[in-house]
Amino acid sequence: MSFIEKCRRAANARNSLVCVGLDPDPERLPAHLNGTVDPISAFLKEVVSATCDLVCAYKPNFGFFGALGAAGWRSLEDVLSAIPDTTPVVLDFKANDIGNSARRYAQMAYDALGADAVTVNPLMGWDAVAPFLEYPDGCAFLLCLTSNPGSTDFQRLTTRDGPFYQQVARKAVEWSDSGPCGLVVGAAHARELATVRRIAPELPFLVPGVGAQMGDPGDVIRYGSDRNGGGLLVNTSRSVLYASPGRDFANAARREAESLRAELERERAAASSP
């Protein structure tokens, strides 16, 4: 089943636009997990088990696993194997390279790790993105406007055709004729989210930055939804993963995910009422 369809079904069945980011920080794991064979995967598997009926997707960030070397790679595989097949996985590695080498990153994500979708850095242009579009059941989320302070350095540069990030959105629309793609737009930028939605009315948006990064869920729904009130994966990572530092971390994670889900559903209901 394609990522888009899998994601739509999960979102509908669970009334949820929540995507939980899996960014394991060894220094923030509950103390009682130290001493287990693989604390990272033990931790994340409990989080997945406690939240998987509440989310439309998971988004493991490769850097957090890669930083731990070969052991991190094994942890990632272990966690991925514990995610139910009904819940799609977006591998967040913001990778890219020129054509010949970009293909390897697509193979890494889709073939080696079995992800359903990936995040892709578009800077190198068409031939660097094209290999990711050759997976008709996948989805390449191109970085459009991230929510960090440094997004002003390049992403907001004024080009002859408007801000740089809007050019990325236009190219994504054009390239989506060749294969499934979406856009990453930070939740902190409500006005820009609306602009990008106008440019790309039909593309799925991955919206990080609610929760620990303080984006407003109401703004995300109002300005980011497509005409059907969907087309969004609203990501939160730290606020769910580290909701409690103790033995109750999985229940606390569930409460946080539930709370974001409810808030997003309230906003969706408000936005769709006449």
Add this chain to the structure above:
Amino acid sequence: MSFIEKCRRAANARNSLVCVGLDPDPERLPAHLNGTVDPISAFLKEVVSATCDLVCAYKPNFGFFGALGAAGWRSLEDVLSAIPDTTPVVLDFKANDIGNSARRYAQMAYDALGADAVTVNPLMGWDAVAPFLEYPDGCAFLLCLTSNPGSTDFQRLTTRDGPFYQQVARKAVEWSDSGPCGLVVGAAHARELATVRRIAPELPFLVPGVGAQMGDPGDVIRYGSDRNGGGLLVNTSRSVLYASPGRDFANAARREAESLRAELERERAAASSP
């Protein structure tokens, strides 16, 4: 020892600006290696052994290893352990993420894999690059202008302050006050190489695209050298790795690396003669 010093010493001792890219393609390995425990690492270790007195650095491309899953990670570690400590390693993974997560990629490169330098995608701006600059003995090569056709899509967009890639070069100069950084500039763009060198007279340049990608070594020396006739790592990958498909692949790789080294040295001599 810092990357810059290690690279300078290797370049001086070996009269070489040649960097060999380690991009293992399982379909292009010599047939007689099939059946060995780890054909990838067996292949690359022979290439390293045959060329390490001729090069100033090696540049493994992470995608080619990541595409092979956990086994690829092990091959990469195995190859890295076979590179003599006198020869610096640039991990080419063009990674990045916003600050908190970018730190994980820096840890992956420097701590988990023991690289001496890394390639970094600058799109997310200052806080995404800063974690890589916290390694005073490393070097972050920011993608400035790549040699692929897609480089026109975004890297050459005209901004209020000139072409996008020139802004990257200006930022790299500014950011190099905080830690060692360099630029990736494709060999195919001789004129732009000269422009970037004017903007960043003192930064090291990683210049891919000679060999299989047809950049001219003479242009690279003329337009890319710093005022001391150096500051360059001239990368070639496929033309060396796949110089012969047979049992003589290592000797053939050596001949190719030797030939590029000699051509670059001739051009350096010509450029420095009065």
